[in-house]
Amino acid sequence: MNALLETRGLTARYGDFQALFGVDLALGEGETVAIIGANGAGKTTLMRSIAGVLQNPPDSIRFEGRAIGAMPADEIMAMGIAMVPEGRKLFPSLSVEENLLIGTYGRKTGGYWSLATVYELFPVLKERRHAPGTALSGGQQQMVAIGRALMSNPRVLLCDEISLGLAPVVIKDIYKAVPQIRQAGAAMIVVEQDIAQAMAVADRVCCMMEGRVTLTGRPDELSREAIHNAYFGAVA
Amino acid sequence: MIWVDTVIQGILLGGLYALFAAGLSLVFGIMRLVNLAHGDLIVLGAYLILLLVTLTGLSPFIAAAVAMPLMFALGYGLQKFMLNRVLGEDILPPLLVTFGLSVVLQNALLEGYSADSQRIQAGSLSTASIELGGINLGVMPLLTFASAVAVIFALNQLFYQTSLGRAFRATSDDATTASLMGIKPAGVFAKATGIAMIIVTIAALYLGMRSNFDPSIGPARLVYAFEAVIIGGLGSLWGTLAGGVIIGVAQTLGAAINPEWQILAGHVAFLFVLLLRPRGLFPRAVD
Numbered sequence: 001m002n003a004l005l006e007t008r009g010l011t012a013r014y015g016d017f018q019a020l021f022g023v024d025l026a027l028g029e030g031e032t033v034a035i036i037g038a039n040g041a042g043k044t045t046l047m048r049s050i051a052g053v054l055q056n057p058p059d060s061i062r063f064e065g066r067a068i069g070a071m072p073a074d075e076i077m078a079m080g081i082a083m084v085p086e087g088r089k090l091f092p093s094l095s096v097e098e099n100l101l102i103g104t105y106g107r108k109t110g111g112y113w114s115l116a117t118v119y120e121l122f123p124v125l126k127e128r129r130h131a132p133g134t135a136l137s138g139g140q141q142q143m144v145a146i147g148r149a150l151m152s153n154p155r156v157l158l159c160d161e162i163s164l165g166l167a168p169v170v171i172k173d174i175y176k177a178v179p180q181i182r183q184a185g186a187a188m189i190v191v192e193q194d195i196a197q198a199m200a201v202a203d204r205v206c207c208m209m210e211g212r213v214t215l216t217g218r219p220d221e222l223s224r225e226a227i228h229n230a231y232f233g234a235v236a
Numbered sequence: 237m238i239w240v241d242t243v244i245q246g247i248l249l250g251g252l253y254a255l256f257a258a259g260l261s262l263v264f265g266i267m268r269l270v271n272l273a274h275g276d277l278i279v280l281g282a283y284l285i286l287l288l289v290t291l292t293g294l295s296p297f298i299a300a301a302v303a304m305p306l307m308f309a310l311g312y313g314l315q316k317f318m319l320n321r322v323l324g325e326d327i328l329p330p331l332l333v334t335f336g337l338s339v340v341l342q343n344a345l346l347e348g349y350s351a352d353s354q355r356i357q358a359g360s361l362s363t364a365s366i367e368l369g370g371i372n373l374g375v376m377p378l379l380t381f382a383s384a385v386a387v388i389f390a391l392n393q394l395f396y397q398t399s400l401g402r403a404f405r406a407t408s409d410d411a412t413t414a415s416l417m418g419i420k421p422a423g424v425f426a427k428a429t430g431i432a433m434i435i436v437t438i439a440a441l442y443l444g445m446r447s448n449f450d451p452s453i454g455p456a457r458l459v460y461a462f463e464a465v466i467i468g469g470l471g472s473l474w475g476t477l478a479g480g481v482i483i484g485v486a487q488t489l490g491a492a493i494n495p496e497w498q499i500l501a502g503h504v505a506f507l508f509v510l511l512l513r514p515r516g517l518f519p520r521a522v523d
Contacts, residue, residue, distance in 0.1 A: 053416070072420075074417075085413060089413040098402050
């Protein structure tokens with residue numbers, strides 16, 4: 001398979017602390033990959049590396065065949081990789097609509113996503129469009145964060161823990177949007193602690209533990225036991 | 237009636253202080269950078285306008301318009317090649333660098349122009365006045381105040397109606413997340429300082445036409461500007477105008493009581509506001 005986005009032997013460290021140990025990951029055109037794993041497994045570090053928040057050797061991350069490991073975040077975004085960061089990270093000084101519009105700042109590529117289609121995806125945002133982004137409920141804020149990333153019509157959408165801290169019914173609402181996002185053409189990497197949710201939306205699941213990928217496969221070929229072992233470590 | 241007159245003159249004087257402060261407020265609001273060379277950059281702008289007027293015989297207003305792109309370029313370069321390198325968690329390095337810049341500017345101007353005081357000649361405009369309801373208002377102070385209101389209004393439009401303004405606010409909120417939106421914080425900061433230098437040029441025009449200036453007066457302008465920003469509340473542009481007006485009114489009232497109290501009264505008003513409202517009159521909701 002010719003990968004759209006690929007990491008090869010990706011190693012990341014924060015000072016003396018090594019967070020990733022040679023992660024290989026491939027994402028095909030239009031594919032959705034879920035990354036599961038416990039806290040501290042390196043999932044967010046992997047996302048931040050791909051998005052360019054953390055710098056890496058150029059060749060360790062490739063997008064459409066180009067080495068992007070050492071590029072800064074704004075250039076990576078301009079190439080078509082958008083991120084929904086962990087914790088939503090809306091801009092408190094901006095209204096809901098301005099938060100969405102800022103998503104187009106670095107990349108004004110035509111495509112399916114616009115204010116109108118984002119409001120269609122999440123109608124509640126249209127009602128609250130003049131409210132400060134941070135005045136919304138957690139679930140609505142997450143919708144803004146997803147919409148903001150979609151506004152640039154990315155080729156790849158990175159979603160970091162979009163269900164974190166949200167009620168199950170709200171999580172269901174947000175995941176309802178995933179098929180539409182896929183249909184509009186974006187490949188996705190979804191970092192998720194909720195294994196059932198991850199299995200439901202993903203074409204492939206990667207399980208990480210202590211900075212390594214411990215298991216990869218299609219959701220229907222992975223047994224509960226295999227996931228359990230990959231997630232928590234094999235019980236001796 | 238004399239008191240009404242005094243207060244109105246103070247309000248108009250506040251326009252000048254608001255012009256001194258607007259650029260400082262803009263830069264501080266976006267990148268939490270206190271530019272200690274701000275006053276000296278205003279003085280530099282005044283010398284640049286003076287130079288253009290002397291060389292070409294242009295009207296000071298046109299000379300200022302010519303100076304604006306030059307000052308924008310200076311601000312852009314200053315931010316991009318110097319100040320961006322020292323911005324970070326620690327607030328001390330930018331303070332030291334801009335303090336050093338202040339010393340460099342003062343001494344360079346002293347070398348180039350000597351310590352003699354200069355003035356930008358504005359012809360009959362500097363003495364013209366109009367009478368309104370028994371009060372004589374100088375045309376120059378009126379123009380200054382109108383310019384201050386126009387600058388603050390324009391900055392507000394820029395901040396709240398344009399995509400660059402959104403980028404300014406987003407970067408100020410969270411530079412890392414802003415970069416995930418494709419915003420290059422270093423470039424946004426350079427544009428902001430460039431725009432601040434355009435406002436500095438306008439401030440310099442009125443400073444130079446209204447009073448004598450020499451290379452040493454920058455730091456005192458910085459103090460007025462800083463007080464206006466703090467009174468108004470950090471990051472609030474209309475608050476900065478209010479801060480300038482409060483200092484201006486305090487100064488003219490102080491001077492009306494005793495001419496020696498003019499400067500002192502402005503500083504006392506600043507301390508008084510700080511005592512009652514430590515975060516200024518119109519602090520931003522999120523900080």
